[in-house]
Amino acid sequence: MAPPTKRPRVETDEEMSDDSSDSEESLPEHSSKFWLEDGNIVLQVEQTLFRVHGSMLARHSEVFKDMFSIPQPSKPQGAMVENCPVIHLSDAAEDVEEILSIFYDNMKAVDRREIPASMAIAMFRLGKKYQIDYLSEEALEAFRKDYPTDLKFWDPVSDTIITGARVALIKLAHELSLRTVLPALYLDFVSMNGLSDIFERLDTDILKTVVTGRDRLILHLQQEKCRYIIQIIQNKPAIFCCDSAECKSRRVNAFEELSLWRLWDGNMPHDLRVWTEAGTKLPRQVCSSCKKQIRIIFDKVREDTWEKLPGFFNLGRWEDLEDDIP
């Protein structure tokens, strides 16, 4: 979907100006996307005015349905803009615009395999607040699919649904205690961002958890590397090793170079995705039995690390994680 466009500045009715006691504040502006000439309700969200249809809002949201079912006085009270009553909403204008796009532009038009993070967040927040259940449920399903609790669902990278801002997602999951999605979300974030970016992009309340978790993750992987490398140096890893001097000399080096413990850009840990031949170029001198054995170690470390992941980020154990869904 297109990024929000800059909204044109427009004159507003006197009633609106009267409503605003802070004369220093800028006047609300018509939404460039949702100012529908035959709309009968104006939503004021921050400094944006959306002119839409009350019946359409009531159709999607129980909260609006209840609001409009209250008999209205014959002489309208409160602020009016172009003969439409004004309803103030305490949400973010961008979020409301995302939701209105879903209502008016038909959500089916959106490619469901790719929901921008901003839209998923708006769907969840406003879906909950205005009791538009299908929106919040769909968003939650997308969060859980992208950030699973089970390692086998973490692997298919190409199945990603949510695209874009991870920071906003972390804030949402943190704020609403969506604990089941947090471990994979944190892992994804620390493996994609260096330390300076993490400090720059996260708020202090989340920062400590993320930096501590990242530190524990790196430390754990380094310890695992040391543990297994001793095995590889001292013994041959595979029973059926060809025992050639070449395999012996190269397999230690190859093991050290595994992507699992390599710190990308000097400080970003591995995201625990599955072994790929392309990402793990074991030299041809390493015999096939040893290659197989190194692969087994890779998988084992990956599984153990995933198991410990919630603990690294102070979330306890996977089996105890629950989402606080309001």
Ligand SMILES: [Zn+2]
């Ligand atoms: Zn070998």
